[in-house]
Amino acid sequence: MRAAVYHGPGKVEIADVPEPDPGPDQVKIAVGANGICGTDLHEYYAGPIFITTEPHALTGQQMPLILGHEFSGTITELGAGVTGWSIGDRVAIEPLYRCGHCGPCRAGNYNVCQSIGFHGLMSDGGMAEYTVVPTDMLHALPDSVSLDLGALVEPMSVAYHAATLGEVREGDTAMVFGAGPIGIGLWFALRGKGLDDILVVEPSATRRAAIEALGARTLDPTSVDVPALVADETDGRGADAVYDAAGVAPAVATALACVGSRKPMVSVAIYEKPLTTPLLDLVMKEARIQGSLCYTSADYDAVIALMADGVYDPTGWVSRIAMDAVIDDGFEALHAGTKMKVLVDPSL
Template sequence: MRAARLHGTEDLRIDTVEDPSPLPGQVKIKNAYAGICGSDLHMFYAELPPADQFPPHPLTGAGLPQILGHEFSGTVVELGAGVTDIAVGDRVAVWPIYFCGECAACRGGRPNACVKIGFHGLNSHGGGMAEFTTVDASKVHVLPEQVDLRFGALVEPMAVAWHAVTRSAVASGGTALIAGAGPIGIGIWFALRARGITRVLVSEPSAERREVIAALGATTIDPVAGDLPAAVAELTGGDGVDVAFDAAGAGPAITSAIPLLTPGGRLVVAAIHERPIEFMPTSVVMAETEIVGTLGYLPEDFDAVIEAMSNGHYDATGWVTEIGLDDVTGALATLRSGRGAKFLVRGDS
């Protein structure tokens, strides 16, 4: 089969590799779509050691080269021994997390924060950017008839956003500010609306990304050229937003959001930052502001997103682009330049 394999820094090759076979307790999936994620960008552009010096993952033993694709969907084509609750022909999305089950996070019910966390398609034996892959049957979520395989590949990034909204604890009828209109920002907007939060402002400096999310129905503002505090005041009657989400991974997204929160409001950091930031904690103290981090998702977030998709709360119009395996490197460059939103790689390409 053909597979997009990362061999090193900015070295992604379309290789021909052997088809995988399911071990006991696993299923073999014919991949349909795999999304390109910010984590793929970090891996592709990171300063990686040579493949023969790359440290194996502590849980999976995987190193380089690595088949990419940890947000993906497909159809089950073969069952490993002992699998009884999944059927050949089931269309599925995959919860891709590997966790140790022993650390404090795992013992506390947070495998998404495991100290040894791994992901299928980032540090494992396979991934979604190939014709086939194998995963433990416990990781698959069967898609209902109303959710097609294209949406199935969006379950993973939308679950990141769903988990962030859960962490925000914002109630129906509340107000929210989203910094960043990439896929996670879009997903947060969908998740908020699915939960009855409709007074939402999206702050995004890219005109292209503002246009994409505005076409979905969002209210947007350019935080550079526009007056963000005035827009928040208009949205909230001067009270400040109940919750602000950093989906941008840029320092100003945090420092500009904190003073725009209502007293007792919550800032949810959902993005990975590459650089440290500075801010004055006094404003956090004076308003009893809460700052929380959010990472990945739990299996129940997958279930919640799939249900919301089946109820029509998501729309892929205008922000999802399909490409073939041979186009992955170009798509990574496009995303790194700040253009585009979500690229889905076809598994049969």
Template sequence: MRAARFHAKEDVRIEEVEEPSPGPGQVKLRNAFAGICGSDLHVYYAPEASGLDLTKPHPVTGAMPPQILGHEFSGTVVEVGEGVDRVAVGDDVAVWPVYGCGTCAACRRGMFNACRTIAFHGLNAHGGGMAEYTTVDAAKLHKLPEGVDLRLGALVEPMSVAWHAVAHANVQAGGSALVAGAGPIGIGVWFALRAQGVERVLVSEPSADRRAIIEALGATTVDPVNDDLASAVADLTDGDGVDAAFDAAGVGPSITSGLANLTPGGRLVVVALHERTMDFLPTQLVMSETEIVGVLGYTQDDFDAVIQAMSEGRYDTTGWVQEVDLDDVVDAIRSLRGGNGAKVLVRSGAAA
């Protein structure tokens, strides 16, 4: 079968590899779509900085390059291994791709998304979604109901990142929010907020192209560089400040502006990864009893919640999701690195 395999920095190849067979407790999937994630870009351009050790097997999965990519993916069950009864041949599924060690402090608390040696199927575990087929533990599968197609199914993973962030924001239905960044996760935060009854949402994004994309979905936006962000927040909240702010941009000003525009008792949720340190004055937190919380990944419950919201028609892919063939993966990675587009889904050879 054909697969996109990461070998080393800036070295991803479309190659013929052996088609897998499911073991006990596993299923074989005919992959449909796999999203290109910011993590894939980090791995492609700076694997060591991303915490990926290319010289030895991963401590949880035993995998090492060459590695099939694709941890945001959907597919159809084509074969089940011994002991599998929760899914059947023909089921369309999304895959929760997390592997935890089971023994670290996070895993002992049930926080497998924050495992100290976490691995992901399609990043640093055997197999992945950017191939015609893969095998995966049946316990990681989430069936897609009628009305949620395989294209939406491949978006369950990144939308669950955003859902997890909103779940930690302590914002109630009828509340207000500021989202910094209109990339895929920022778009996902906007969808999740609205699905949970938060209608007063302002999206802060300096890119005119990205503002246009999310505005077409119905969002209210502001250019934080050329417009007055504080005035826009005041207009949205009658001067009170937002109940929750989200950093989905990964830059210092997203933190400082988010804190500055919170209502007393509000919470800033950091969902983006930052590459640079920053300074801020903790007195801001003290004087208004505001909070900062970091979030990582998602839980299986987040997957279920996103799939349910998708089945209710709360997600729309118009204008921000593009598709490419497996042969175009590298070109798509380079284009995304250049700031073009929002979300790219790769059609596997089996889905094309």
């Protein structure tokens, strides 16, 4: 079968590799679509970062590895002992390996497992014609949710988890900084939670146009005094929650200037450079910074249910490419900003 194999920075090979066989409590998946994640970009241009160069504690695998942790597909084979699933079932994959016995796992917070692993970063992943996963990663897709949408469940669950941590309610004012895929996912999630007053702050005209086409209200921070506008529109109260999906210092500073008293800034970005946090602003407002990592099964279920209700629309920001185009139309296009979200179709 064909697969995108990672050998190091700038070295991803479309190779012919053996098809995997499912072991006990595993299933074999014919991959329908696999999204290229921002993490994959970091690995391609500056890795290995998360990809393991020594055998991982939970998977035993190390690079070279098949990439891909945002994917959906159809079950084609059941391993020994598998019950509750059938050949032909359409599924989205929650690609987390967890130990089950560390403090966070025992508390039910397996998304911050101390030995956490990702299918496609710490094991061979879904940017291939077939992959094998344990059954605890499976989420059934309703007939109304396409495999393309199914491949978006993973990044949309990242955003949904962050949206939940902001503790917003109907009638609240929320702000999203960054209109990339996670920022778009935050907007969808907040809408799904009943919010109407959502401001998306994004300096890129291309990204603003993409999310505006979905119905979002945007602000260009290069031409608008964002904190002043928010203060005016909220009668000085500030936003009830702000979300940083940009990962750059100016966005963080502006977000903290907009957040209301005793309200959170939820950080769901990867920060490539150290930040200087204006702690006095937090002290004077009794505001807080809340980190957000990954998702749980509950987030997956919530996103899939919202997708079935038609909340998520991939129009205008999601592209599909063939496996052989992964480098030029995938990594390079995303890095250059000419595309926003790319799904790889292993059958093409």
